[in-house]
Amino acid sequence: MMYSLWSLLFFIVFSNQEPRDEPGIEVSSFEDEGSMGRCWRLRDEKCPNPDINFWLFTKANPYGMKLSLDNLPIDKFLPLKPLKVLIHGFDGHRHYTPNFQLRPRFLELDINVISLDFPKLVKSPCYSEAVHNAKYVGRCTAHFLTTLLERKLVAIEGLHLIGFGLGAHVAGFVGNLMTKYHLEHITGLDPAKPYYLVNDTAEKLDRMDTHYCYHNRSAEYYAESITTPIGFIGYFCPNFKSFATGVCVPKEDTETMGFHAHPQARGRYFLDTNKSPPYAMGKNYMHLNRQLKGKTFLNDDIIERILENNSIG
Template structure:
């Protein structure tokens, strides 16, 4: 499969004519697609969209819904480290510790990861330390495809499966949508967006996109990515903008730690992996300590340039009450090591 996808990219690129390297702008006239070995392959916008569309059509023709497996693992204060695998069945939910009286948090990992990845355990632990919650960690196996494009092609169906679980718990077990927050990292942020688009009884309370993935995702097509309208409130924490993540604002509240492109302490991060992952680390700390004060900016360009003044706003990144009051773009100063937030006491 990997050979066929790369062959398709090369054939389309030859037919369309290559874009000179000095004219390439990631996310504007094409994308640098990450590879499993840490390298990148350039495709133009037309090439990339044709590739993803081709893969999506192949899946529709072959009826591959079974090849988009999604598994749900429930953690609560009663089982904070050993999860219960839950399904859309009364017996499964009844035999778990799910409690509709508690708020629910869904966590969705990104490319190459799984439900056991550190981002999940860190964010899960932060929420459970705050009080009584249902924390449901989503494992989507197609994220572990060595071909990034294949994972992108699975976003819609994966999101629909997450939406199906949300709708099931809402309709049959009393889970309230206005007490549900979905947190997704990288491609998982776009899965969260599709999940939000698929709820039946209203909008989710909130979605938090942790450095929403950029490669093969068009900012101009909000119906195919996480967008500000996918929940009552959508927050984006953007840490590797222009490389693995978006630089343009994704959320109703868009936060730019250190300007949103690179993060202190990550050094010469050629692959962007460290900068990209910091969004998860920052969010876990934000949940645990509410320690990231921000400066309000006129637009995202000001945030990127750290041209938003020196006075803190009354808004903190990752704040639990942001859903009720926050809109706009924010610069967030961060330290190079833990604790990262400037508001840590």
């Protein structure tokens, strides 16, 4: 069962400012459980940036190649072929979620994939620095994709951004910054909540960044949704309380979750999943479980308050 619930992860970092040792980057040190490390905070918006890299994966080259705007492999791009851009989150890299779940499935379908790689800018435990750097990653990604579009190596209709966690907000920044080309398809998998609970939609992934709303679901569900024969089918319910209390019942007002979601779908849709792969249950609502207590990180008292106040949905 998927619920729009989230938790904040707090950590304590002991830091002290050091002299900057790289142009355009502020460096601070941290001590975490006896080990020393560095946090990196970008302080300019120059693109391209050596710490923000783009790797192209194709069916013919599943191991990937690092791209440079100065030397793009034109023969590897086909304007009529879809291009998926995968963006990792906090403490991630080009082989991290959502890459290892989604990339093999797209390559099997002969869909080109670009995986972003910016691990230095989002390393643990430097979360506040990672959030700060996200907008710069978005800026350089927008610059990179705009160049591909201007050189007619990619068609805007086939361009699809998929971001996980903090990467979902990077995708939002890209959509907000690509003013010349309006992205029609952005997917956010479990968008990060800490530091993004703000009203300024320019600072987070928002429905206005794209024709699609983001999809708050895990990469594994999304990966399976690409090829599942029965689909993840959810039914409409106006809010979580109405679902949990049984006010809403399964009916014809349904939508498909994930890769095949309808571009005009709006609202909240609820469904159940199997406990292990394959997760999809299609329209099997016979044993739909509405019980939340004892099945999440929230204790029963918090769940009761949620239902009383209808604070989700």
